[in-house]
Amino acid sequence: MAKQPIFDAVTLPDALPLDSGEVLDNVQVAFETYGDLNADKSNAILLCHALTGDQFVASEHPVTGKPGWWERMVGPGKPIDTDRFHVICANVIGSCMGSTGPASNGPDGTPYAMRFPVLTIRDMVRGLTRLLDHLGIETLHAVVGGSMGGMQALSLAANFPDRAARVLAIATTARHSAQNIAFHEVGRQAIMADPNWAGGSYYDSGKTPDAGLAVARMAAHITYLSEAGLTDKFGRRLQDRAEKTFGFDADFQVESYLRYQGSGFTQRFDANSYLYITRAMDYFDLAEEHATDGAEGLLADAFAGTPARFCIISFDSDWLYPTAESRHIVHALNAAGAPVSFVELSAPFGHDSFLLDVPALDRVVKGFLHD
Amino acid sequence: MAKQPIFDAVTLPDALPLDSGEVLDNVQVAFETYGDLNADKSNAILLCHALTGDQFVASEHPVTGKPGWWERMVGPGKPIDTDRFHVICANVIGSCMGSTGPASNGPDGTPYAMRFPVLTIRDMVRGLTRLLDHLGIETLHAVVGGSMGGMQALSLAANFPDRAARVLAIATTARHSAQNIAFHEVGRQAIMADPNWAGGSYYDSGKTPDAGLAVARMAAHITYLSEAGLTDKFGRRLQDRAEKTFGFDADFQVESYLRYQGSGFTQRFDANSYLYITRAMDYFDLAEEHATDGAEGLLADAFAGTPARFCIISFDSDWLYPTAESRHIVHALNAAGAPVSFVELSAPFGHDSFLLDVPALDRVVKGFLHD
Numbered sequence: 001m002a003k004q005p006i007f008d009a010v011t012l013p014d015a016l017p018l019d020s021g022e023v024l025d026n027v028q029v030a031f032e033t034y035g036d037l038n039a040d041k042s043n044a045i046l047l048c049h050a051l052t053g054d055q056f057v058a059s060e061h062p063v064t065g066k067p068g069w070w071e072r073m074v075g076p077g078k079p080i081d082t083d084r085f086h087v088i089c090a091n092v093i094g095s096c097m098g099s100t101g102p103a104s105n106g107p108d109g110t111p112y113a114m115r116f117p118v119l120t121i122r123d124m125v126r127g128l129t130r131l132l133d134h135l136g137i138e139t140l141h142a143v144v145g146g147s148m149g150g151m152q153a154l155s156l157a158a159n160f161p162d163r164a165a166r167v168l169a170i171a172t173t174a175r176h177s178a179q180n181i182a183f184h185e186v187g188r189q190a191i192m193a194d195p196n197w198a199g200g201s202y203y204d205s206g207k208t209p210d211a212g213l214a215v216a217r218m219a220a221h222i223t224y225l226s227e228a229g230l231t232d233k234f235g236r237r238l239q240d241r242a243e244k245t246f247g248f249d250a251d252f253q254v255e256s257y258l259r260y261q262g263s264g265f266t267q268r269f270d271a272n273s274y275l276y277i278t279r280a281m282d283y284f285d286l287a288e289e290h291a292t293d294g295a296e297g298l299l300a301d302a303f304a305g306t307p308a309r310f311c312i313i314s315f316d317s318d319w320l321y322p323t324a325e326s327r328h329i330v331h332a333l334n335a336a337g338a339p340v341s342f343v344e345l346s347a348p349f350g351h352d353s354f355l356l357d358v359p360a361l362d363r364v365v366k367g368f369l370h371d
Numbered sequence: 372m373a374k375q376p377i378f379d380a381v382t383l384p385d386a387l388p389l390d391s392g393e394v395l396d397n398v399q400v401a402f403e404t405y406g407d408l409n410a411d412k413s414n415a416i417l418l419c420h421a422l423t424g425d426q427f428v429a430s431e432h433p434v435t436g437k438p439g440w441w442e443r444m445v446g447p448g449k450p451i452d453t454d455r456f457h458v459i460c461a462n463v464i465g466s467c468m469g470s471t472g473p474a475s476n477g478p479d480g481t482p483y484a485m486r487f488p489v490l491t492i493r494d495m496v497r498g499l500t501r502l503l504d505h506l507g508i509e510t511l512h513a514v515v516g517g518s519m520g521g522m523q524a525l526s527l528a529a530n531f532p533d534r535a536a537r538v539l540a541i542a543t544t545a546r547h548s549a550q551n552i553a554f555h556e557v558g559r560q561a562i563m564a565d566p567n568w569a570g571g572s573y574y575d576s577g578k579t580p581d582a583g584l585a586v587a588r589m590a591a592h593i594t595y596l597s598e599a600g601l602t603d604k605f606g607r608r609l610q611d612r613a614e615k616t617f618g619f620d621a622d623f624q625v626e627s628y629l630r631y632q633g634s635g636f637t638q639r640f641d642a643n644s645y646l647y648i649t650r651a652m653d654y655f656d657l658a659e660e661h662a663t664d665g666a667e668g669l670l671a672d673a674f675a676g677t678p679a680r681f682c683i684i685s686f687d688s689d690w691l692y693p694t695a696e697s698r699h700i701v702h703a704l705n706a707a708g709a710p711v712s713f714v715e716l717s718a719p720f721g722h723d724s725f726l727l728d729v730p731a732l733d734r735v736v737k738g739f740l741h742d
Contacts, residue, residue, distance in 0.1 A: 175607065178601035193585070
């Protein structure tokens with residue numbers, strides 16, 4: 001990971017209790033805001049980012065110089081209209097863009113590395129509610145997120161039901177499946193197999209486990225795209241050559257693309273953060289979290305008594321969190337008596353559809369937030 | 372990889388020309404046979420193995436001690452009945468179970484490593500036809516294979532159309548898709564990222580790139596199973612523990628299973644062979660191979676004039692080589708005027724269904740071979 005710039009952040013005044021039983025002190029939460037907060041603080045939207053996302057939703061990424069990751073959705077006159085809403089996006093704890101994570105210094109003044117406690121999605125959300133406390137925002141107009149951001153939105157609704165009037169969860173799930181866990185485990189093993197990982201204590205070594213992290217990113221990246229999308233985009237086309245080389249260079253465009261995705265990622269992300277955040281996602285099972293007496297738990301119980309309105313969106317080409325997972329959430333919300341609208345959108349981009357040009361998504365998001 | 376036993380093998384009398392333009396001398400082809408060859412040599416079935424398979428179809432694996440990989444299909448009275456047929460299975464060239472591959476010594480008496488030429492599926496098949504020449508078998512009763520074995524069966528039909536009267540291709544494709552290539556590239560990058568790989572020249576170092584090879588195997592293994600199959604088999608069940616450990620051990624059964632698959636694989640397979648064989652599969656595009664003048668090629672042209680009868684089988688849960696790929700083959704065979712029967716079988720095991728307990732598969736295989 002490249003040198004980090006200074007981020008806007010608050011230090012939480014109180015220690016943060018974690019699901020593991022551990023407690024995290026001196027927690028920093030780095031965040032960005034867009035649009036003005038109104039006088040009665042009723043127009044705030046909390047945006048929750050995905051696994052490798054960050055707080056730079058609609059402003060230039062300070063490390064890569066790239067536009068914000070949801071510029072197409074967030075801004076003046078856009079579906080999440082910053083002329084009307086005050087949009088808050090914070091880097092989740094465990095990550096590496098200014099919020100406390102494994103690269104941060106622990107109480108002894110050296111980086112936590114693998115001494116950092118394993119977090120859950122609920123821990124991340126607990127951190128976000130502390131940020132809302134700091135900002136003096138009692139009830140959000142909405143909490144919004146895609147992928148892991150959607151998990152946080154659902155977790156906030158389940159665990160802090162009075163804090164959001166609307167919950168918009170896109171391309172997500174209420175529990176990680178065996179296949180989801182399996183892909184993450186491949187990524188973690190790739191990182192841990194890199195000798196530069198050195199048990200996680202690489203921060204002062206001058207060597208980072210870039211090769212392992214790149215492989216992890218490559219494997220994950222395939223799951224973000226659809227088979228048909230990959231075929232449309234790359235097919236079997238060759239990369240800047242007329243014929244196969246009969247070698248191990250990136251003959252195919254898709255190989256070149258994946259390598260680029262892998263190596264680019266290592267410039268902006270900390271390998272240990274990747275371990276911790278994937279672990280939090282794998283641990284996510286909203287029904288189990290609300291089970292009593294060791295029973296398996298009903299997802300409906302997690303949403304019992306929530307006063308929020310929900311909108312759940314899936315994409316037909318998303319095989320990471322397929323529509324069946326969204327339907328499972330919708331059934332639970334129905335059983336809990338919560339008002340919910342649900343739509344499966346058709347888009348060719350697989351899981352990444354929530355980040356890409358899907359005009360129907362814009363319309364649904366705008367409609368849900370503005371009515 | 373563990374120390375290799377001595378394998379039954381022949382050394383081909385002539386050099387083998389390769390699609391790359393290179394020529395391979397002193398080619399060894401290791402093989403096993405089951406059942407007796409009849410007097411007119413008309414009852415031979417050539418079985419082609421998959422990526423990580425080998426010649427030990429129906430006999431104990433000499434390295435792992437495990438039963439043959441298709442014991443349930445091949446043997447006396449079984450669907451591929453060795454009381455009636457003479458079954459031949461050879462280790463493909465490029466592999467590591469006695470046939471010439473990157474671990475073999477080159478002309479200078481040291482292992483080829485990455486000096487080994489990049490092969491194609493057609494090169495493997497060319498090696499197999501030389502074995503048939505050696506055995507005096509002109510025309511096979513059938514050529515049979517699943518996955519990469521199916522590619523070989525199709526390639527034999529296309530390139531050596533008089534050598535097999537029947538072609539049975541299971542859970543396969545006539546070309547590797549962008550997603551197929553992408554998964555293989557992740558595996559190759561995982562191997563090459565392992566410092567023990569050392570540019571492929573690890574044979575005399577005492578260190579093998581086991582960590583990288585294990586990650587490659589783990590990633591590939593996920594693609595062999597269906598999402599539903601993984602959920603049935605593992606779900607979110609924990610491994611020998613009552614609660615999550617809030618750590619990075621294999622808390623979940625699916626993690627433990629994948630790690631076991633990864634590490635077990637390194638005991639029996641050579642990392643460079645994995646590179647070469649995945650490359651051959653990625654290069655596989657039967658239509659392109661038979662294109663003229665740089666045109667894209669029609670798959671039907673590949674099968675023009677073949678006198679063989681075909682049977683194509685796919686599985687509804689196979690997302691690696693989905694039914695659409697088989698249908699594409701069938702349409703091409705129809706266009707070429709070749710007799711073909713096609714069936715999509717329902718089985719929960721994903722791509723691996725061809726190796727597992729699917730009684731309908733047994734019936735189709737038996738019916739096609741025996742009539």
